[in-house]
Amino acid sequence: MPxxxxxxxxxxxxxxxxxxxxxxxxxxxxxTIEPGGETMCADGSAFKFFVxxxxxxRLLVEFEGGxxxxxxxxxxxxxxxxxxxMDPAAAEQAGLLVGIxxxxxxxxxxxxxxxxxxxxxxxxxxxxxxxxxxxxPGGPFTVHHRGAVNATAAVSWxxxxxxxxxxxxxxxxxxxxxxxxLWSAHVMAHYSGxxxxxxxxxxxxxxxxxxxxxxxxxxxxAAAWPNFIPALSLDRLDPSRVTMADFxxxxxxxxxxxxxxxxxxxADSTQVFFYILxxxxxxxxxxxxAQMQASLAQIRSASPNFSSYTAPGTxxxxxxxxxxxxxxxxxVRLVDWIRTLAxxxxxxxxx
Numbered sequence: 001m002p003x004x005x006x007x008x009x010x011x012x013x014x015x016x017x018x019x020x021x022x023x024x025x026x027x028x029x030x031x032t033i034e035p036g037g038e039t040m041c042a043d044g045s046a047f048k049f050f051v052x053x054x055x056x057x058r059l060l061v062e063f064e065g066g067x068x069x070x071x072x073x074x075x076x077x078x079x080x081x082x083x084x085x086m087d088p089a090a091a092e093q094a095g096l097l098v099g100i101x102x103x104x105x106x107x108x109x110x111x112x113x114x115x116x117x118x119x120x121x122x123x124x125x126x127x128x129x130x131x132x133x134x135x136x137p138g139g140p141f142t143v144h145h146r147g148a149v150n151a152t153a154a155v156s157w158x159x160x161x162x163x164x165x166x167x168x169x170x171x172x173x174x175x176x177x178x179x180x181x182l183w184s185a186h187v188m189a190h191y192s193g194x195x196x197x198x199x200x201x202x203x204x205x206x207x208x209x210x211x212x213x214x215x216x217x218x219x220x221x222a223a224a225w226p227n228f229i230p231a232l233s234l235d236r237l238d239p240s241r242v243t244m245a246d247f248x249x250x251x252x253x254x255x256x257x258x259x260x261x262x263x264x265x266x267a268d269s270t271q272v273f274f275y276i277l278x279x280x281x282x283x284x285x286x287x288x289x290a291q292m293q294a295s296l297a298q299i300r301s302a303s304p305n306f307s308s309y310t311a312p313g314t315x316x317x318x319x320x321x322x323x324x325x326x327x328x329x330x331x332v333r334l335v336d337w338i339r340t341l342a343x344x345x346x347x348x349x350x351x
Contacts, residue, residue, distance in 0.1 A: 028053040030089035035153035040144045041121035043082040047146075049154040050088045051161075052103075052115040059165040059194075060100075060113045061158060061187055063151070064120040065174025065202075065317060067274075070215035072134035074277065075143050080123035080175075088117055099320045100171075107325055109339040110169070114162055118154045118179070122147035126172075126179030130220025148224035151183055159190055168196040169342050173317035174270065177203025177262070181247060185226035188255050197259040197341050198251075202317045204264050204271060204292040205244025207278040213240040229254045245298040252303035259345035260306045263318055263334070264292055270316035285314075300349060309337050309350045 031051045039047040066081030068074075091097050103111045122128055128145030168191050172180035177200030184198040215221070216239045227233045231250035252260050264271070267285040275288045296308045311318075311329050318324050318334065327334040330351040340347040 030092060032087075032089065033154075033157060035150075035157065037153065038146065039150045039153050040146045041083045041150075042080070042123050042143050042145070043121075044144060045083040045121070047119070047121065047150045047153070048084060049119060049150075049157075050117040051157075052088070052117075054114040055112050056114055056162055057165050058110075058113040058167045058169075059158070059162050059191075060110050060115045060169045060171065061118070061155065061180075061183070062100075062115065062170075063118045063126050063172030063176035063179030063183065065172065065176040066120040067123065068125055068175050068215075069123040069143065070218055072136050075123060075132075075134050076136040076138075076141065079277070081121050082123070084119045084121050086117075086119055098322050099318070099324045101320070105325070107335055109335065109342050113167075113169070114165070116154060116158050116162075118151055118176075120147070120175055120179070122150065124148075124215070124219040124221070125175045125182075126151045127182055127215075127221040127224055128219035129223035130218065132218050132220075145219045147179070147219075148221070151179065152224070155183065155187060155190075158187075165191060165194050167342065168194040169199070170196070171199040171201065171319060172203070173201035173319055174203055177201050178205065178244075181244070181251065181260075182224065182226065184258075184260070185229060185232075185251060185254075186224075188258055189228070195258075195345065196255070197345050198261065199319075199338065199341060200262045201319045202264060202268055202271060204262060204268075204295060205247075206271065206275050206288055206291045206295060207243075210240045211278050212242050226251075243295070245295045248299045248306060249302045252299070252306045256305060257345075258305065259341055259347075260303070261308060261341055261347070262296065263309045263311070264296075265311050265313040265315055265318075267312070267314045268316050269314045296349075305345070307341070307347050307349045309334060309347075 034048045067079045069080045124145040124147040126147040128147040130145045133142045170180045170184040188196045266289045272285050272288045276283050299306045325335050332350045337347045
C-alpha cells in the first residue's frame with residue numbers, strides 16, 4: 001500500500017479557524033480530522049487525528065503511546081492499542097486534560113502552540129506499513145500495522161495547514177516516543193528553517209541485541225524509515241545490529257542545529273515489562289536501568305545536541321500527567337527543562 005493516501009477530508013472550516021486564531025486570537029477548540037484513504041487501525045477500524053489551533057508560528061506534533069506487538073505471541077495479546085480510544089475534545093469537556101494539554105496552566109510551555117495529536121492504534125510505534133497475518137493459537141489473524149500510513153496522513157495535513165512555523169517540537173510518550181524519534185527526521189526536513197526539538201518521554205529503546213530486525217520486517221518499517229540520512233540508510237545499516245543509541249546519534253549528527261532528548265524514570269515499570277517481553281527472560285529494574293543509562297551516555301558522548309532528564313520512580317510517561325509540573329531532580333524542574341528545550345534547545349542533562 002502507498003504511504004501517502006488519497007486526499008484527506010480536512011474541512012474548510014478548520015482551515016478558516018486556524019487562520020482566525022492566528023490573526024485574532026479567538027478561543028479555539030480541539031478539531032477532529034478523518035483522513036480516510038489507506039489509513040486504518042490494527043483491527044480495521046477508522047483512524048483519525050486531532051488538532052488544537054493555536055499560534056501558527058509554534059507547532060507541537062505529538063505521537064500517542066499505547067504498547068506494541070511484533071510477533072504472533074505479542075500481537076494476540078492486549079499489550080497494544082487496536083483502535084482509537086482518546087478524544088481530546090471530550091476529555092477537555094470532562095476536565096480530564098492535564099500535563100501539556102492543560103492550556104489554562106500558565107506554566108505549560110505549549111499552552112499557546114498549535115498542537116497536532118496523532119493517535120496510536122497499530123502496535124508498531126507509528127513506524128509500520130504492512131498488513132501482517134500471524135499464526136495464532138486460535139488460527140491466523142491479521143494486524144494492520146499502518147502506523148506510518150496514519151502518521152503520514154497527519155504530518156501531510158500539517159504541512160499543508162501550518163506552512164511556516166518558527167518553532168517546531170516533536171514529542172511522544174512510550175510508543176509515541178519512538179514515533180517522535182522517527183518522524184522528527186521527516187518533520188525537521190520539511191520545516192528546515194524552523195528552530196526544532198524532539199522529546200521522547202519514556203521510550204529508551206532498551207531491547208536485546210538483534211531485536212529490531214524482527215519488528216522492522218513484520219511492520220514493514222522500511223517505507224517510512226529516514227533513508228535520506230546516510231548513517232540510517234537501510235542499504236548500509238544492519239537491522240540486526242541497530243540500537244536506539246545508533247538512531248539518535250545519526251539523527252543528532254544530521255541535524256546539528258536541532259535538539260534531541262529523552263525523559264526516563266529509573267525504574268519505569270512499563271519499560272521494564274517490555275524489556276522482559278523482548279528478552280523473553282526475567283530481568284530486574286536495576287538491569288534495565290543500567291542499560292538505559294548506558295544508552296543515554298553513549299548518545300550524549302557522541303551528540304552535543306542530545307540531552308536527557310532521568311528521574312526516580314516507577315511511573316511511565318510524564319507529559320500527559322500533572323507530574324510534568326511537580327517533578328524536580330537536582331534542583332531542576334522538569335517543566336522548566338522542557339521549556340528550555342523548546343525555546344532555546346540547550347538544556348543540560350539532568351542529573
